[in-house]
Amino acid sequence: MPPVVKIEDIHKIYDSGEIPVHAVRGVSLEIHHKEFLALMGASGSGKSTLMNLLGCLDRPTRGRYLLDGIDVSELEKNELADIRNQKLGFVFQGFNLLARTTALENVELPCLYGKERMTGKKMRERAMYCLEIVGLANRADHMPNQLSGGQQQRVAIARALVNQPQVLLADEPTGNLDSKTSIEVMGVFQKLNEQGITIVMVTHELDVARYCKRHLILRDGVVVRDEPTQDRSIAEIELAKLKEAETAAKLLAAGSNAH
Amino acid sequence: MPRRLLQVLLPAAIGALVIALWYGVHTWLTEDMRFLLPAPGAVLAAFRDHGSELARATLNTTEGALLGFILAVAISFAFALGLSLSPLVRVSFYPYLMILQMTPVIVFAPILVLWVGAGIKSVVVITFLICFFPLVVNTTQGLISTDRNLVELFRMYRARRLQELWLLRVPSALPYFFTGLRIAATLAPIGALVGDYTAGSSAGNGGGLGFQTIIYSSRAQYPALFATAMVTCALGFVFVAVVVSLSWLVLRHWHDSYDRADG
Numbered sequence: 001m002p003p004v005v006k007i008e009d010i011h012k013i014y015d016s017g018e019i020p021v022h023a024v025r026g027v028s029l030e031i032h033h034k035e036f037l038a039l040m041g042a043s044g045s046g047k048s049t050l051m052n053l054l055g056c057l058d059r060p061t062r063g064r065y066l067l068d069g070i071d072v073s074e075l076e077k078n079e080l081a082d083i084r085n086q087k088l089g090f091v092f093q094g095f096n097l098l099a100r101t102t103a104l105e106n107v108e109l110p111c112l113y114g115k116e117r118m119t120g121k122k123m124r125e126r127a128m129y130c131l132e133i134v135g136l137a138n139r140a141d142h143m144p145n146q147l148s149g150g151q152q153q154r155v156a157i158a159r160a161l162v163n164q165p166q167v168l169l170a171d172e173p174t175g176n177l178d179s180k181t182s183i184e185v186m187g188v189f190q191k192l193n194e195q196g197i198t199i200v201m202v203t204h205e206l207d208v209a210r211y212c213k214r215h216l217i218l219r220d221g222v223v224v225r226d227e228p229t230q231d232r233s234i235a236e237i238e239l240a241k242l243k244e245a246e247t248a249a250k251l252l253a254a255g256s257n258a259h
Numbered sequence: 260m261p262r263r264l265l266q267v268l269l270p271a272a273i274g275a276l277v278i279a280l281w282y283g284v285h286t287w288l289t290e291d292m293r294f295l296l297p298a299p300g301a302v303l304a305a306f307r308d309h310g311s312e313l314a315r316a317t318l319n320t321t322e323g324a325l326l327g328f329i330l331a332v333a334i335s336f337a338f339a340l341g342l343s344l345s346p347l348v349r350v351s352f353y354p355y356l357m358i359l360q361m362t363p364v365i366v367f368a369p370i371l372v373l374w375v376g377a378g379i380k381s382v383v384v385i386t387f388l389i390c391f392f393p394l395v396v397n398t399t400q401g402l403i404s405t406d407r408n409l410v411e412l413f414r415m416y417r418a419r420r421l422q423e424l425w426l427l428r429v430p431s432a433l434p435y436f437f438t439g440l441r442i443a444a445t446l447a448p449i450g451a452l453v454g455d456y457t458a459g460s461s462a463g464n465g466g467g468l469g470f471q472t473i474i475y476s477s478r479a480q481y482p483a484l485f486a487t488a489m490v491t492c493a494l495g496f497v498f499v500a501v502v503v504s505l506s507w508l509v510l511r512h513w514h515d516s517y518d519r520a521d522g
Binding site: 081092098100101109110 | 409412415416418422426427
């Protein structure tokens, strides 16, 4: 099977300011079907720029980018947007859900645009299916302000899935969440990955990156390390451990109260 | 005493205190100066004596205020949509909007009388002019204050400009719109009264509260003037109350009406 993402010696130079900034300096990368990649690096390492390039939000200054076999490096802005809607799904740090709009309608949102027009019923069914995948079918008619942070991010993940993308791109998806909720959200990503979805995730937290399968570390616009995850965390196990610890703490507290 | 009860009793007590003070000042004045502050009873009597003409005038002023207000809401909304298109459009139009707002309506009035004639038409136009500015400024601000991330999300999904407007910008502008509406609602009855005072006409029983103000002051019917002031105030309260409940209904609907217990 050919790689879903193949980039060859890609460069990005920003020359809008006084001094041109060489943010990405020759990165080559192949991402295969069912991979789960953590893109890491300090701020200024070029990870956000690389993410924007992967997401077809920006075009490389030099180099080639094949997304699902299509060369996207030379495409027009509109063509790029169409490819983006067909092949990619996005999850953001800040959830970016529409207030005053139910979870289901938020998930339907990407279907409203794009080339192929869907009937309302089909749109609804597909959105509902995606909410089921992230385990929120029973919250379909809730407003974002009635959902917890973790639930909001799961709605955002369902929204990213609704156009059946090849690759899910997540930019610091746990950045606004506490550690337990982060594990829950990573569990959703792991489940999706097992079901065959390729995921690329930007994060600066090693704890979170440990749930991925492969670590790619950038520094000064080049890849300095690319290796499989050692000692991979599995969300289900970690959550079970947490629960056990909580129960133990409660028992301890109850025990000390009894004295 | 429970807090709830205090919240009702205290305002009532202060109201009674003000009336007592009012009566006190009235009796403290020497007999020949008492016309300056008619007794509460005299104002009540004025309501009785001038009731029918005050009612008619209130109706006429309400009509002018309502028409001008609705016209201002409709046109300002369309205008704000245009202004939200680009900073260039805003820069081009804002100075003239300011001019419109800065020019005192009193100066406009005689010109308006020339253009559309004295009476309800002038009253409506003056109310419109007074309400227009806060509405257009607030609505425009709301339309351009949409969460940047969401705008980018819409652009990323390649939403059409019109979809961005109706699905994103207009809904998120609603709280701002209602702020403008609330300001305009306090201004509309005052605008109609001023309009009536400066460009009104009593032809065909069309005079409003502004017209009654002229008549009562020329006849030195001071208790009736106080009554007119109170009626105008009450009218303002009704306008604001309607808008506040409307905004509560609309905004609450989006926030809480879907609030259901977990299934």
